[in-house]
Amino acid sequence: MWEAVGIPNTEARIYEALIPRGQSTVVELAERAGFSAAQTARSLARLSRRGLVTRLPGRPARFSAAEPSLAGSVLIAKREDELHRLQDHLGTLDDRFRTERGSGHPADHLEVIEGSTAVWRTFVRVQRAAQEQIRAIDKPPYFVPPGELGDDGPNLEERRHLREGRAGYRVIYDHETIALPGRLENIWDGIRLGERARVCANTPIKLVLSDRKLAVLAAPADLAAGIAFLIHPSSLLDVVAELFEALWDKATPLHQPAANEAGALDDRDRQVLGLLAAGATDAAIARNFGWSIRTVQRNIHRLMTELGATTRFQTGMEAVRRGWL
Secondary structure, three states: OHHHHOOOHHHHHHHHHHHHHOEEEHHHHHHHHOOOHHHHHHHHHHHHHOOOEEEEOOOOOEEEEOOHHHHHHHHHHHHHHHHHHHHHHHHHHHHHHHHHHHOOOHHHHEEEEEOHHHHHHHHHHHHHOOOOEEEEEEOOOOOOOOOOOOOOHHHHHHHHHHHHOOOEEEEEEEHHHHOOOOHHHHHHHHHHOOOEEEEEOOOOOEEEEEOOOEEEEEOHHHHHOOEEEEEOOOHHHHHHHHHHHHHHHHOEEEOOOOHHHOOOOOHHHHHHHHHHHOOOOHHHHHHHHOOOHHHHHHHHHHHHHHHOOOOHHHHHHHHHHOOOO
């Protein structure tokens, strides 16, 4: 943990062993931390230079730990300053990169990514490169290595960005994504964190577009083969951005329920309406909730009656109009 601010594990253990002692000699601390006296002395000297310990007057030499939150804050601030300087330097390198790429062969703007794990890592890397906005088209399949899929589902990296306020998200969800069991509830969680979401049927590609500098995309057949394409700044990247905006304009918005409609429907009804708006079939809705087809049809009929709709699609659209989705 301390390595994040440049403190090796050995020195961190010695510092933490010193905290409950108040003050300690080298020999006492070495016995407590489980290191040799020579190694402990060297570590204390380095910790002293970093402001984590103080040598007290007198002999034998005794050492006292600095207050953890104060000393840690100084180290964190220094590391943040270093990272900001690196970010500025990367921006300068980006300008040079784009200039050189822009004068090269068109093929230089496109990289082929092969292998499911490499594809997943590239989708993550492109998101982490964003400073302002990420635009995405979300559709199956998902390449998430075992152990990486937590409560946030396949949108783990997005949730991290939203919680930390690092970049805004606009996401178009394919109707196949909405129909997956549990996905709609996961999408609502993202919307509550600030994501702007829309639904569109039959999206042609899976896409993550980072600001206006990088994009990674794949068609369904490519995804099945574990292949994606990384696009650098170019006219091709501009076309991909225009494609996203065209799909965004025709997609159906998803919203949190309006405040004055808070009691109009429960979470289960809201999920059913979201699936209807996405064009899900009765069978897809049944799989999502573990219902029978008869139960699905009964619930849809009830919602159609409540909304005064005559078709399934009209039911979903009326829910959108009222701000329920």
